[in-house]
Amino acid sequence: MRTMRRGLLVAAVLVLGVAAWAAVQQMSVQVRAGQLRATPSHLGKVAASVAYGDRLTVVQKQGAWYSVKDARGRTGWIHESALTTKRVVLKAGDADVAAGAGGDEIALAGKGFNEQVEGEYKAQNAEADYAWVDRMETFVVTPEQAVAFLAAGEVAAKGGAQ
Amino acid sequence: MKKRHLTAPAALLLLAALVAGCASVTKLGTQLGQGAGAITEEQATSINRSAEALEKTFADITPEQEYYIGRAVAATILQTYPAADEPAANAYLNELGQALAMASDRPQTFGGYHFLLLDSEEVNAFAAPGGLVLVTRGLVRCCESEDALAAVLAHEIGHVQGKHGLRAIKKSRLTSALAILSVEAARNLGDEDLKQLTADFEGSIMDVTQTLVNSGYARGLEKEADEAALAILGRVGYDPRALVTMLVKMGERVKPGGTGFGKTHPSPQDRIGALPPSLMDKRAMADPAARRARFERAVGDV
Structure with a gap:
């Protein structure tokens, strides 16, 4: 009995270790458009874009930046704010959900406070000004434009880039 | 009798999992405890449940839900x-704001940063x-330069970064x-669930809007936002003294206990008092002609 318990504990520790290792190695994009940059800096050139739910393999971490590789083999640096250790499941009834992965390992996309709930809210709050919210979301400044804006105004960081 | 006691290693594992607030590890721990006959199924269920209840805080809101x-909140x-x-x-406002947000500790949100004049x-x-981020004419008029306007926007980005609204x-x-939501993982929502979820959503919007418009954040969060602003300004290259x-x-324009920031923020004098003394250096700030010109052009007569 005692040896069996010890065996179980050793197995559990192993499982936990492997789980932790796997969690570090794979991360999911938790924003609509994640930016893969050439260098680990907010001034780094954006090399590619990754989508909500994309799984990325982590190669290394430097400060707030992860060096990653996506399923198509593209590599780059992405800021930690764009990533989650949870698996982002795009559809309910997905294999991961069916397999019983708990709510703590997965994040269901499009669920909870979503478009449908927003629709209900709009119906009950007709005065809420969603027209301007939609319009303001069309005000988009790309990273390249932002960098050009700073240069044109002679705004330059004295220290190194973050 | 023996069965009722946790083995020391199993208990340690459970404790560690609870302290870490990690329900998946807790589950594994409780399964392990049950497997070893150390705890009953009821005990396991109750441990799992309390671990889950502990976890439901603003930090559990996904960026996608935060977006909605x-x-x-903005529409309201x-x-x-x-x-x-x-x-x-x-x-x-969007060019300047984006340049600042990019250098924050949270450059990427679900739908990105967008700025609007009120x-x-x-x-x-x-x-x-x-x-x-919404900024009034009245506040823009408190800014005499692009650097000062950058300080205003960076403070607001600090609130987004710290998820102060969600708190x-x-x-x-x-x-x-x-x-x-955890029920939703298994099946589609029924009418009752959707009704409850919409009520929770409406209540959440009310909580956040009420705080932003009427009660204001706790002093500590305003200080945090000012500190975030200083960090962002420094990284980008604007003068933090702005x-x-x-x-x-702002102190000249805002009446304590009046409207707007007068009601929701610590007084400008108090905020200045909480800033590092190095910022009180009175030497002139650089304001290159191109930067001055575009500031005047865009918001000079706002």
Whole structure:
């Protein structure tokens, strides 16, 4: 009995270790458009874009930046704010959900406070000004434009880039 | 009798899992405990349940859900504070704001950062969760330079970065909404669930809007936002002392206990008092001609 318990504990520790290792190695994009940059800096050139739910393999971490590789083999640096250790499941009834992965390992996309709930809210709050919210979301400044804006105004960081 | 006691290693594992607040590890721990006959099934269930209940805080809101909360908060504020349809000013606010957000500790939110001028004389600004930042004419007028306006926007980005808006949501709403979400994982929502979820959503919007418009954040969060602003300004290359000049100007315009920031923020004098003394250096700030010219052009007569 005692040896069996010890065996179980050793197995559990192993499982936990492997789980932790796997969690570090794979991360999911938790924003609509994640930016893969050439260098680990907010001034780094954006090399590619990754989508909500994309799984990325982590190669290394430097400060707030992860060096990653996506399923198509593209590599780059992405800021930690764009990533989650949870698996982002795009559809309910997905294999991961069916397999019983708990709510703590997965994040269901499009669920909870979503478009449908927003629709209900709009119906009950007709005065809420969603027209301007939609319009303001069309005000988009790309990273390249932002960098050009700073240069044109002679705004330059004295220290190194973050 | 022996069965009722946890083996020391199993107990340690459970404790560690609970302290770490990690339900998946807790589950594994409780399964292990059951497997070893150390705890009963009921005990395991109750441990799992309490671990889950502990976890429902603002931090459990996904960026996607935060995005929908932010949209509703902004839409609600815009019904009292109308937007200013001024393309040049709004384009400028977005270029400047984006350049600052990029250098924050949270450059990426679900829907990105967007900035909008409000047609109000009141000195005020609102950072809706997820990065929708609204700034009044009255507040822009407190800014005498691009650096000062950068300080204002960076402070608001600081609130988004720290998820300060989400912290205003009552815990009971989150627990309720996130419980429905866990049911939703297995099947589609019924009418009752959707009704409850919408009620939780409405309540959450009310909590956040009420805090932004009426009660204001706790002093500590304002200090955090000012500190975030200083970090962002430094990284980008704006003069952090511009935060002080902006606050001095604001102090001349805001009546304590009045409207806008006078009601929701610590007094500008108090905010200045909490800043590092190195910022009180009175030497002139650089303001290159190109930077001055575009500032005047975009918001000079706002």
